Amino acid sequence: MKSQYVDTIKKEFKEFVIGDPALVNETYLTLKKDTNVMAYVDAIRKEFGGLITGEAVLRNEVYLTIKKEANVKICDYLYHQFNTPLVSIFATDERKTDGHFKVHYVFSCDREDAFIILKINIEEKSPQYRSITSTIPVANWYEREIQDMFGLVPQGHPDPRHLIHFEDWETGLYPLRKDFDIRTKPKRVKGEYVYRRVDGEGVYEIPVGPVHAGVIEPGHFRFSVAGEPILNLEIRHFYTHKGVEKLFENIPFDKAVFLAERISGDNSVAHAVAFCQAIEKIAGVEIPPRAKYIRTILLEHERLYNHLGDIAGIATDVAFAFGAAQANMLKEDLLQLNEYVTGSRLLRGMNTIGGVRRDIGDNKDKILLKLSTFQQEFRKLMELLMETPSVVDRIETTGRIYNDIAKELHVVGPAGRASGIDRDTRRDHPYAAYRELNFKVQAHKSGDVYARTRVRADEVHESIAIIEQALWSLPEGAIKNEVKEIPDGFALGYTEAPRGETIYWVRTEGGRIERCKVRDPSFCNWLAIEYAVLDNIVPDFPIINKSLSLSYSGNDM
Amino acid sequence: MTVENEIEIMGQRLNEKINNMFGRSLHIREVDAGSCNACEVEVTALSNPIYDMERFGVHIVASPRHADMLLVTGPVTRNMELALLKTYNATPSPKLVAAMGSCACNGGIFGDTYASGGGVDKFIPVDVYIPGCPPRPQAVIFGLMVAMDKFEQKIRKTEVKA
Ligand code: SF4
Numbered sequence: 001m002k003s004q005y006v007d008t009i010k011k012e013f014k015e016f017v018i019g020d021p022a023l024v025n026e027t028y029l030t031l032k033k034d035t036n037v038m039a040y041v042d043a044i045r046k047e048f049g050g051l052i053t054g055e056a057v058l059r060n061e062v063y064l065t066i067k068k069e070a071n072v073k074i075c076d077y078l079y080h081q082f083n084t085p086l087v088s089i090f091a092t093d094e095r096k097t098d099g100h101f102k103v104h105y106v107f108s109c110d111r112e113d114a115f116i117i118l119k120i121n122i123e124e125k126s127p128q129y130r131s132i133t134s135t136i137p138v139a140n141w142y143e144r145e146i147q148d149m150f151g152l153v154p155q156g157h158p159d160p161r162h163l164i165h166f167e168d169w170e171t172g173l174y175p176l177r178k179d180f181d182i183r184t185k186p187k188r189v190k191g192e193y194v195y196r197r198v199d200g201e202g203v204y205e206i207p208v209g210p211v212h213a214g215v216i217e218p219g220h221f222r223f224s225v226a227g228e229p230i231l232n233l234e235i236r237h238f239y240t241h242k243g244v245e246k247l248f249e250n251i252p253f254d255k256a257v258f259l260a261e262r263i264s265g266d267n268s269v270a271h272a273v274a275f276c277q278a279i280e281k282i283a284g285v286e287i288p289p290r291a292k293y294i295r296t297i298l299l300e301h302e303r304l305y306n307h308l309g310d311i312a313g314i315a316t317d318v319a320f321a322f323g324a325a326q327a328n329m330l331k332e333d334l335l336q337l338n339e340y341v342t343g344s345r346l347l348r349g350m351n352t353i354g355g356v357r358r359d360i361g362d363n364k365d366k367i368l369l370k371l372s373t374f375q376q377e378f379r380k381l382m383e384l385l386m387e388t389p390s391v392v393d394r395i396e397t398t399g400r401i402y403n404d405i406a407k408e409l410h411v412v413g414p415a416g417r418a419s420g421i422d423r424d425t426r427r428d429h430p431y432a433a434y435r436e437l438n439f440k441v442q443a444h445k446s447g448d449v450y451a452r453t454r455v456r457a458d459e460v461h462e463s464i465a466i467i468e469q470a471l472w473s474l475p476e477g478a479i480k481n482e483v484k485e486i487p488d489g490f491a492l493g494y495t496e497a498p499r500g501e502t503i504y505w506v507r508t509e510g511g512r513i514e515r516c517k518v519r520d521p522s523f524c525n526w527l528a529i530e531y532a533v534l535d536n537i538v539p540d541f542p543i544i545n546k547s548l549s550l551s552y553s554g555n556d557m
Numbered sequence: 558m559t560v561e562n563e564i565e566i567m568g569q570r571l572n573e574k575i576n577n578m579f580g581r582s583l584h585i586r587e588v589d590a591g592s593c594n595a596c597e598v599e600v601t602a603l604s605n606p607i608y609d610m611e612r613f614g615v616h617i618v619a620s621p622r623h624a625d626m627l628l629v630t631g632p633v634t635r636n637m638e639l640a641l642l643k644t645y646n647a648t649p650s651p652k653l654v655a656a657m658g659s660c661a662c663n664g665g666i667f668g669d670t671y672a673s674g675g676g677v678d679k680f681i682p683v684d685v686y687i688p689g690c691p692p693r694p695q696a697v698i699f700g701l702m703v704a705m706d707k708f709e710q711k712i713r714k715t716e717v718k719a
Contacts, residue, residue: 265597
């Protein structure tokens with residue numbers, strides 16, 4: 001049956017598949033004619049037939065190579081006609097294979113559990129392409145990132161400033177190009193970064209950071225205020241840019257799992273699992289059922305302590321010290337449980353390509369017992385928080401993100417769900433054992449700090465339920481499948497981290513990583529904060545920031 | 558031994574040292590020089606009710622100008638270099654610097670690349686190294702004790718010189 005499809009594809013699309021022979025590789029090509037995602041593809045074909053120059057389907061990923069000039073049109077069509085969120089944009093340097101840079105636009109078809117990836121080829125001679133930011137605002141940072149890392153210029157971008165590099169970066173150096181050596185130490189040149197200015201009587205600026213007053217990561221915030229209310233906020237990040245994507249290309253697979261764990265430290269498991277899944281897809285390995293369940297349990301453990309940390313942070317920032325102390329204590333309990341079960345307070349070192357390293361089945365009773373006392377305490381804590389007028393007063397209507405804005409900016413995770421965006425990778429693109437477990441995606445409408453706190457509280461209960469189910473139905477058997485050789489190929493890996501949808505795209509070549517694009521949820525959500533704080537007062541900024549739970553390191557990489 | 562007991566014992570010893578050196582309290586400014594944020598998770602944990610470092614006289618302050626010690630995490634990224642130097646210069650002497658985590662000690666997994674500086678001691682003098690990825694809170698307390706001993710030596714040296 002399968003080979004029949006392969007033949008059809010080869011015959012039908014022979015002329016389309018140019019310069020990308022990996023696309024027609026029988027070993028991992030499974031075309032599901034019956035999935036509805038093909039309906040989207042058919043529609044695109046009908047509408048833009050002549051502009052499509054190549055097609056390929058790999059598992060649930062449909063790759064369409066389109067003409068460079070058509071990117072705005074087709075992206076716009078997919079995004080607005082079919083309501084498929086744009087979840088990532090990234091470039092690759094494939095000059096040595098076919099002389100081109102490529103830009104990929106990844107759209108997620110949530111209902112079909114599939115992805116449509118549009119590709120355009122860009123010649124080295126004219127490293128430009130048309131920006132889609134004015135029609136799809138989500139593209140803003142991605143395009144600036146590609147400009148800094150690959151030197152591909154998005155023409156017509158409304159804000160063409162540097163994003164990742166600072167003003168002292170030498171022009172003409174692009175770290176993710178293949179001819180850039182990772183050990184280069186570019187000299188510092190003179191330059192200036194121009195902030196947006198708000199003028200008017202009584203308007204003044206408050207610059208904050210990069211070194212903050214609390215124990216948080218570095219970033220710069222520039223508020224323009226008139227009295228108390230914030231008129232404008234400009235954020236400037238990438239202080240913690242560590243060259244992670246380039247580093248991936250220079251280390252072996254085993255070490256890459258550890259690196260993935262350290263992209264956003266408190267989302268270690270989510271990152272490691274997303275990375276491992278991409279590699280497992282490329283290698284065509286299915287991990288043992290027991291490993292799937294263990295991964296699920298770990299992912300939910302991670303969600304628990306993260307959500308508790310966020311709730312503690314919100315309580316601290318509204319100056320409700322007693323609630324904060326309680327929440328912090330509960331979080332510490334979870335961290336100690338993590339250490340007891342896995343040997344690492346942050347659940348590190350558990351995942352590996354092909355499964356997990358350590359069995360946690362023996363600790364079932366301990367985990368269940370701990371979680372049940374935890375749940376009781378947590379209920380009391382939430383009652384306390386949500387029934388204290390001084391807390392509710394500070395968080396209701398604060399930092400509101402309306403649904404339409406949240407959609408436009410592609411706000412993900414609990415923050416998105418608090419604004420009525422009913423998306424959750426665990427349900428829409430099930431991985432690990434989520435397909436077999438029962439859980440509800442919690443969504444609220446009001447989009448304020450209150451809703452974000454509520455979503456997290458509800459998710460804590462869901463997570464506990466998931467862990468319990470997974471522990472009760474933990475299958476017997478091995479916890480790891482040996483992955484001996486990793487063939488050339490590419491695939492997406494994705495998880496729902498505590499902060500939201502995390503996307504990896506990995507390409508392997510000759511037994512090493514050729515390109516690894518990481519899209520941390522914070523990369524999307526940071527843009528929303530500039531909007532969320534408008535008309536709020538400066539003292540509410542920390543609460544809004546905490547409620548969005550943003551990672552600087554995951555964003556900057 | 559439970560974590561609570563462990564902390565109690567270590568904390569008392571640390572407290573004694575702090576009493577001798579600083580007369581009651583040690584003020585620390587934490588500087589994230591490009592960490593992955595897990596080291597911050599552990600620094601935050603130090604102030605939760607289980608560890609509650611404040612009771613042993615360890616206080617995290619908001620400004621380097623109030624600090625006796627900088628607790629630096631991360632490999633020092635190219636983009637954080639200047640901010641770290643400024644923070645160091647803003648801290649009054651005599652000061653201590655502790656490098657917390659493998660990244661801060663020698664660059665860790667991020668190494669020495671175009672974006673990552675490969676460790677704090679390439680940029681500012683470091684007094685103690687606290688290895689771990691991230692170090693457990695207990696390790697941080699231990700590191701602080703070592704720092705106290707070092708500080709004693711440091712002061713003696715300056716006294717001799719003067
Ligand atoms: S030492 Fe480890 S935990 Fe600490 S910042 Fe570095 S990678 Fe993160």
